[in-house]
Amino acid sequence: MDITKLEDFLDDSGVVFLSYGGMLTQELISNMTEALEKETEKNNIGISASTNLFTIFVELSQNMMNYSKCKNVCEEEFDPKGLVLVGYNKDDNSYYVLSRNIINAVDKDKILPKLEEIQSMGRDEVKKKYRELRRSGLDKHNKGAGIGFLEISKRCDNIDFTFKKINENKYQFMFQANIFNKQK
Amino acid sequence: MENLTIEETKYTPSINLNVENGLIELVGKSYPENTFEFYQPMIEWVENYFDGNDQPKTIINFEIIYFNSSSSKLFFDFFDLIEESQNKGKSIKINWIYDEDNESAMEAGEDFIEDFEKLDLSLVKK
Numbered sequence: 001m002d003i004t005k006l007e008d009f010l011d012d013s014g015v016v017f018l019s020y021g022g023m024l025t026q027e028l029i030s031n032m033t034e035a036l037e038k039e040t041e042k043n044n045i046g047i048s049a050s051t052n053l054f055t056i057f058v059e060l061s062q063n064m065m066n067y068s069k070c071k072n073v074c075e076e077e078f079d080p081k082g083l084v085l086v087g088y089n090k091d092d093n094s095y096y097v098l099s100r101n102i103i104n105a106v107d108k109d110k111i112l113p114k115l116e117e118i119q120s121m122g123r124d125e126v127k128k129k130y131r132e133l134r135r136s137g138l139d140k141h142n143k144g145a146g147i148g149f150l151e152i153s154k155r156c157d158n159i160d161f162t163f164k165k166i167n168e169n170k171y172q173f174m175f176q177a178n179i180f181n182k183q184k
Numbered sequence: 185m186e187n188l189t190i191e192e193t194k195y196t197p198s199i200n201l202n203v204e205n206g207l208i209e210l211v212g213k214s215y216p217e218n219t220f221e222f223y224q225p226m227i228e229w230v231e232n233y234f235d236g237n238d239q240p241k242t243i244i245n246f247e248i249i250y251f252n253s254s255s256s257k258l259f260f261d262f263f264d265l266i267e268e269s270q271n272k273g274k275s276i277k278i279n280w281i282y283d284e285d286n287e288s289a290m291e292a293g294e295d296f297i298e299d300f301e302k303l304d305l306s307l308v309k310k
Contacts, residue, residue, distance in 0.1 A: 026217040030194040033215075039284045048287040055288070058215045058252050065217075131295060134260050151253035155288060 005135035016095075018085035024065040033058060036086060043088075045095075049181045053095050056177050057086060059148045060099040067101065093181045094157075100174045108163050108171045111149075115161050115175075118153050126153045152177050185236060188229045196222055197248060201229050206239035211247045219254035227262065234269040242274065248263065249308075256292070263300050270303065277304045284309040295299040 010018075015041050017032060040050035064082045082101035089096065096143055103111070118126060130150040133139050139146025153159055156177040164172040185203050192198035197212030197249075208230065216222035233242075244266065251259070270276050280293035293307045 026195065028213075036196065047283055047285040051286055051288045055250050055252065058250075062215065062252060065255060127295070135299065136255055137257070140257065147218070147257065148253045151256065 014088040014090060016086045016088055018083065019061075020081075020083045023068060024061055024082065024084070026062075026065065029058065029065065030060045032061070039086075044135075045181050049179055050094070052179055053086070053097065055103065055155050056097045056152045056179070057084075059152050060084060060097055060175065060177075063148055064101050066101055067106065067107075084175060094178050095181065096176055096178045098174070098176045100172060103171055103173045105169050105171065108173065111173070112163060115149060115159070118149055119161075121153075123154075126150055128152055155179070185232060188225065190225070199226055201226065201233070201240075203233065206242040208233075208242065208244040209247075210245070213249050214251035214255040216255070219252070219258050223258050223262075227265065230262070230265060232276055234272070240275065242276045244276065244278040245281060246278065246293075249283075249286075251292075259296070260299070263296060263303065267300055267303055277306075279308045280298075281308045281310055285308055 017035055018029065019032065035055060036054060037050070040053065045053070061084050064084060068082060073162050082099065084099045087096050087098070088094075090116070092165075118129075121129065130147055133147050133150065156179045160176045161177075164174070164175045166172055187203055188199070188201040190196070190199040192212045195213055195215045195217075197210045197214050200207065200209040200211075202209075246259075248255075248259075266276055266278070280296065282289035282293060290307060293305075297303075297305050297307070
């Protein structure tokens, strides 16, 4: 293994840090969030942009953590291999949080229309929908309020996602949120 | 009724519930692994407090730097509970405390103010 090559690649891609493979735990997520706090402090990222970055990172990581825990219990052949990374794009002074994990077809069919709807909405519509669902608790489940993707959308400049088919029942779900650092 | 104190952790706020001072105070970050479980003791305490207490006034200080979406829902339900207590005649003042440069925290406070028009909820810059 040529570790230098990996380091060069990570540096070139502006990767601040990443977690790949193993199961995410709450402890790991909070340690990574702390590292992220130090990173934004070092780079003088404004408090608003950093708060949004932390929230999005936590939201996506906890999503993956909860999903893999649940699926481990429910489905024997589930592959927990997930990726979450935070990167910095020098060219436009933006941060991005990217997550990728394997989900089943049933969940893909649940998530996809929600994300498409969010992507088609303007900022004010996202906020309105977020507050409606928070009030009604309609999408509430045992791990959360079902408003995570709206929370993320409220706090970033744009989102991007893909579902890549692995087989009839499995998809690779990639999600990215971009946050511009508006502070001069 | 006993006071309740929960120490701050890396991902949960310090919680200080004080009967004598009529004080409910949350300070820190909020992204527990099991949000509803984590806040259950606080919710129970607050329910009992408003059931039995005859404090002239209760002050609630909310100073949450950032929080996940399940905490957001929990806070909403918490304010709902507070509104119910107020409807039963309790006098309650809520301060949503935020760092003055933290627009996201301010916006979160503004949303709660709009959602709970009857509550005496004010934004307080640090």
